[in-house]
Amino acid sequence: AIQLTQSPSSLSASVGDRVTITCRASQGISSDLAWYQQKPGKPPKLLIYDASSLESGVPSRFSGSGSGTDFTLTISSLQPEDFATYYCQQFNIYPRTFGQGTKVEIK
């Protein structure tokens, strides 16, 4: 199975900060990567698919980049509603796999 390693596992940031989360795959997955946001007690919400395509309705401060094995999710200016846990997920092959998550907390 393809392993996805996210870093950092958690971070503290302030409103207005630029935040970057990385996801590294154990083997090449082309651009078959998605990013999700999850808040407590809620299902995950798709933010980015195909590594860099913004899901409809998602604010433009979210962006994704990368291909092959190295990917990033960037929040250009952190907003209060962005404090959550973020997951990457590969859909290159089965079994589908997720990163372990990055918790974004308020500084």
Added chain:
Amino acid sequence: EVQLVESGGGLVQPGGSLRLSCAASGFTFSSFAMSWVRQAPGKGLEWVSVISGSGHSIYYADSVKGRFTISRDNSKNTLYLQMSSLRAEATAVYFCAREVGAFDYWGQGALVTVSS
């Protein structure tokens, strides 16, 4: 509006069985693959299984292979997960999700607790 609503969760004893359902609406159900994804309390997301739109192609995570069975009834727009020989480590919220490569729509989840 796309809606996915899980049901069938609850408390079950170790070794027992449970069937989850996911009722879909707002899209052509038979045209989409559907997956189950679970999340143990305080933990990350774990993909469980997928079934193609026709039902002819199925995959499972190694952790559930041989004990869980995914199925669908396209006439009822419903996805199922039959879980048997349940262990404590199966305790989780189980989400159904529409798969388009990524998972673009998710249900609210059904809690399954395996405990004596």
